[in-house]
Amino acid sequence: MSTLQPHVTFHGVCREALAFYEQSLNGKTTKLATFDESPVEFPAHTLARVMHAEFISPEVTFYASDGLDDSLSQGSGDVAFHVTFSDERRQSEVFSALSEMGQVVMPLDYTFWKVRFGMVTDKYGIRWMLSCPAAEEDWKDEDDSED
Numbered sequence: 001m002s003t004l005q006p007h008v009t010f011h012g013v014c015r016e017a018l019a020f021y022e023q024s025l026n027g028k029t030t031k032l033a034t035f036d037e038s039p040v041e042f043p044a045h046t047l048a049r050v051m052h053a054e055f056i057s058p059e060v061t062f063y064a065s066d067g068l069d070d071s072l073s074q075g076s077g078d079v080a081f082h083v084t085f086s087d088e089r090r091q092s093e094v095f096s097a098l099s100e101m102g103q104v105v106m107p108l109d110y111t112f113w114k115v116r117f118g119m120v121t122d123k124y125g126i127r128w129m130l131s132c133p134a135a136e137e138d139w140k141d142e143d144d145s146e147d
Helices: 014-024 088-099 142-146
Strands: 003-009 028-034 050-056 061-065 078-084 103-110 115-121 127-133
Touching: 014 028, 014 050, 014 061, 088 103, 088 115, 088 127
Parallel strands: 003 061, 078 127
Antiparallel strands: 003 078, 028 050, 050 061, 103 115, 115 127
C-alpha cells in the first residue's frame, strides 16, 4: 500500500516553524536530521539546516525541511507531496508518468537513508517526492560515495 504525506519546505526557518506547530497543534517533532548528518557533502553554509523532520499531532502529520534553495526568502514555505510505495515497479511507473512533460529534479536512485528516492515536478508545477524502502543489497553508504 502506498501513502501520501505532505512535505513542507520552510527555507531556513524549519526549526522555528516546527516549534510553532508543536505549540499550536499540540504536536511533536518525532525526527530531525541536519545536512551535516548526511554522508553526502553539502555547502558549508547549509550544514546546520534541517534536511528532514517529521511532525505529528492528533490532526496533522507532515514532513519538513529547510531545503537548499538560497534564492527563496526565509519562511516562504512550499509544499510537495511525498508518496511512500511498497513496490519499486509501481514507483517507477508513477515517476515516469509524472515526469512526462514535467521536470525530473532528482532521478530515482538508492540512497544512504535506505530508500529508493526521486523527485519530479509535474507539468502543473506540483513537486512530488517518491520513496520506496530499499532491499539491503541496494543501500548506499558512506563507502559507496568514495568509489
